[in-house]
Amino acid sequence: MNNFKELQKIQVDKVEFRSSRIKSGITSSMGAFSFVGNMLDHFIPKVLGIFVNMAGGDDSKTTIRRPKYPNTPG
Amino acid sequence: MLLQPKTILLINLLNPVISGSVSSSQSDDEIVDMYIATQSPHLFDILYERYSKKVFIKCNSLLRNQAKAEDAMQEIFIKVLLNLIKFNKKAKFSTWLYSITYNYCIDSIRKDKKRKSVSVDDVGELEEVPDTIDDKRLLETNIVRLKAVLDVIPVEDKAILLMKYQDDMSIRDIGKILSKSESAVKMKIKRAKEKFVKQYSNIYQDAI
Structure with a gap:
């Protein structure tokens, strides 16, 4: 017998809180983190490329050259 | 393929x-x-x-x-x-x-x-002291009384009792959460139990 666990069961049955508000807060925060992450993924290579160019380097070696149309030589 | x-x-x-x-x-x-x-x-x-x-x-x-x-x-x-x-x-x-x-x-x-006074938290390594309060007595405390006493003991003592008896966490896991050694955790559990028993007898004029 463990009344600490029994107490928790009783509290779980009775508890009331703004569950949907909290859940939407979590979802929107995660969405914001994901957006910032994507932006960084997208722009950091370009910003680095600018610095490399400014320093007189050539960042074209790191750029993947893609053909204009699929299955055709570039 | x-x-x-x-x-x-x-x-x-x-x-x-x-x-x-x-x-x-x-x-x-x-x-x-x-x-x-x-x-x-x-x-x-x-x-x-x-x-x-x-x-x-x-x-x-x-x-x-x-x-x-x-x-x-x-x-x-x-x-x-x-x-x-x-x-x-x-x-x-x-x-x-x-x-x-x-x-x-x-x-x-x-x-x-932002406590200023020295508390148990600030004490370093502690000697192991025998725990005299039987877990069985604690676990079988009447549910209404259990909640009432948990609501009046200090929050850190309450947390440590919930970790040990409600969530079955090991001494090592509790130590990681509190950043304490295993012997310090054992001492904190012992003190939390003592405070629980003391508050219980204060409220209910009775031993658990």
């Missing part, structure tokens, strides 16, 4: 998600794996439904404020999602989640308090 073993493993893992048949019978570890692979909000919903009430009860009982507990809960679940990839399955998912919960609440209480 022959599939690589890794691809087959991934397809097997994602099959319930693709077919929409993720059920509540699936283990936490399986759901965590699928969530890491797919980031599906549906899988997060399952974990949230399983644990939100318990996490909220812990936050509310430690922070003693509904609004603060709701904010804490939101922060805790965000922390969990951001660190899910680090969950190494050495412990149960629930233990990991509760340790984040206790950590967050204890930190929050400490920030609020």
